[in-house]
Amino acid sequence: MFYYLIFKFIEFTVYTDSYSTRAKYSTEECERYKKIEKDYGRSVVTLSRVLIVYWSKFGNTKAVAEAIAKGIKAAKKVEVVVRNVKEIKPEEALDYDTLIIGSPNQGGGPVGDIKNFLKKLEKLDLKGKTGAVFDTHARNDLKAVQKMEKQIREKIPGLKLVAPGLAAKIEGFLKGPLVEGELAKAEEFGKSISTKI
Numbered sequence: 001m002f003y004y005l006i007f008k009f010i011e012f013t014v015y016t017d018s019y020s021t022r023a024k025y026s027t028e029e030c031e032r033y034k035k036i037e038k039d040y041g042r043s044v045v046t047l048s049r050v051l052i053v054y055w056s057k058f059g060n061t062k063a064v065a066e067a068i069a070k071g072i073k074a075a076k077k078v079e080v081v082v083r084n085v086k087e088i089k090p091e092e093a094l095d096y097d098t099l100i101i102g103s104p105n106q107g108g109g110p111v112g113d114i115k116n117f118l119k120k121l122e123k124l125d126l127k128g129k130t131g132a133v134f135d136t137h138a139r140n141d142l143k144a145v146q147k148m149e150k151q152i153r154e155k156i157p158g159l160k161l162v163a164p165g166l167a168a169k170i171e172g173f174l175k176g177p178l179v180e181g182e183l184a185k186a187e188e189f190g191k192s193i194s195t196k197i
């Protein structure tokens with residue numbers, strides 16, 4: 001018991017920062033959280049976290065995702081992470097307070113990877129989380145946004161949509177670029193979401 005107490009004292013003295021003692025995060029997580037704390041002046045234990053997941057072939061949807069992130073960060077001190085849907089496990093969504101999901105419109109709906117991602121979210125408990133969707137499209141139809149919103153409302157009721165989906169138009173039919181002004185709209189969309197999370 002005596003040696004155990006000595007050991008605990010040394011452990012406590014050596015690991016004085018809050019993340020390693022309080023929550024037993026890994027070294028990488030501690031470093032990441034400490035950096036966030038330094039950048040944002042707030043502990044991540046209370047910092048709201050936003051995840052933006054997108055799919056993109058030609059880069060337009062990715063650019064919109066990044067513009068939304070920029071808008072949110074400019075308006076509010078929150079952590080915003082932008083991830084390609086191909087590089088994220090749906091369960092990771094549980095670590096965030098707000099989920100924003102974006103896809104190009106292909107054939108009048110979101111792409112398969114985004115549909116599958118949403119399908120997997122249906123099985124998770126996302127109660128209390130907030131969200132929104134966005135798309136990029138060539139024609140004047142909003143079907144991808146509408147379909148994602150319908151799926152969320154009907155199948156993922158725990159995820160509360162806090163803003164009407166953003167539909168960003170590209171020039172031409174396939175590769176874009178985005179129509180002028182669409183990135184600015186995406187930033188505004190991010191700012192409007194930041195007031196509701």
Ligand SMILES: Cc1cc2nc3c(=O)[nH]c(=O)nc-3n(C[C@H](O)[C@H](O)[C@H](O)COP(=O)(O)O)c2cc1C
Nearest residue numbers: 056057058059060061104107108136137138139174
């Ligand atoms: C197979 C395919 C089907 C598409 N179908 C539609 C469509 O039905 N309506 C539309 O507005 N745009 C359609 N598009 C255009 C895409 O929306 C456009 O390529 C996309 O916004 C580009 O986004 P990205 O740069 O992120 O890949 C289609 C594109 C592809 C490749």
